[in-house]
Amino acid sequence: MSYYSIAIDGPAGAGKSTIAKSLANKLGFIYVDTGAMYRAISLYFIRNNIDALDTKSIKEACKDIDITIEYKNGEQIVLLNKENVNSFIRTEAIGKMASTTSAYSDVRIKLLELQRNLAKTSNVIMDGRDIGTCVLPNANLKIYLTASVEERALRRYNELKTKNIECNLEQIMKDIEDRDYADMNRDMSPLKQSEDAILIDSSTMTIYEVVDKIIELTTF
Ligand code: DC
Numbered sequence: 001m002s003y004y005s006i007a008i009d010g011p012a013g014a015g016k017s018t019i020a021k022s023l024a025n026k027l028g029f030i031y032v033d034t035g036a037m038y039r040a041i042s043l044y045f046i047r048n049n050i051d052a053l054d055t056k057s058i059k060e061a062c063k064d065i066d067i068t069i070e071y072k073n074g075e076q077i078v079l080l081n082k083e084n085v086n087s088f089i090r091t092e093a094i095g096k097m098a099s100t101t102s103a104y105s106d107v108r109i110k111l112l113e114l115q116r117n118l119a120k121t122s123n124v125i126m127d128g129r130d131i132g133t134c135v136l137p138n139a140n141l142k143i144y145l146t147a148s149v150e151e152r153a154l155r156r157y158n159e160l161k162t163k164n165i166e167c168n169l170e171q172i173m174k175d176i177e178d179r180d181y182a183d184m185n186r187d188m189s190p191l192k193q194s195e196d197a198i199l200i201d202s203s204t205m206t207i208y209e210v211v212d213k214i215i216e217l218t219t220f
Pocket of ligand 1: 034036099179
């Protein structure tokens with residue numbers, strides 16, 4: 001039996017995970033957050049004081065890292081060497097580490113098979129940077145979801161303010177631009193729109209509008 005797969009790629013802060021979660025709920029698919037896997041590996045590097053630029057140590061450490069995925073009440077749980085690390089991986093420091101270390105082949109190869117296997121056993125909505133171009137080149141539907149840097153920064157700013165976290169809009173915008181540059185300009189699996197992906201710019205759209213548009217595009 002073959003399963004239906006929806007690939008959603010795009011830059012940081014475009015709303016991929018919010019949209020993908022909502023779609024997964026509506027369609028009864030599982031949501032695969034590949035960024036969380038890169039973040040879990042980065043947590044291992046940070047905990048073990050491994051520098052993001054120390055490729056030799058990173059290669060060695062990859063041998064000691066085991067990443068697996070479980071689902072509890074529809075939520076993806078990332079297990080790093082059997083430990084649930086979901087509550088540790090959402091920090092800015094981990095995001096930065098993930099952006100740098102996800103450029104290395106040792107790191108990417110570790111996760112590729114896990115990601116492909118998930119799509120072989122379930123209907124999936126998978127989000128990341130290289131899903132349509134590399135992980136699932138035959139996905140049934142490919143979306144490239146983006147939004148202007150200003151809008152993405154503003155969304156992040158509002159999110160942090162709601163949580164009473166002190167932040168600066170200019171700095172957030174700069175961080176987003178740096179992350180975009182790193183993700184789009186690395187040699188291995190850079191972020192880019194797959195030729196057969198449909199572009200959705202969510203700058204002036206609500207979450208509901210984006211979700212409805214993607215549902216309209218499905219072909220089952
Ligand atoms: O989506 P996110 O912010 O959780 O992703 C963190 C970093 O992981 C991102 O900057 C680049 C990397 N990543 C990747 O290289 N490939 C993916 N499929 C998903 C994330």
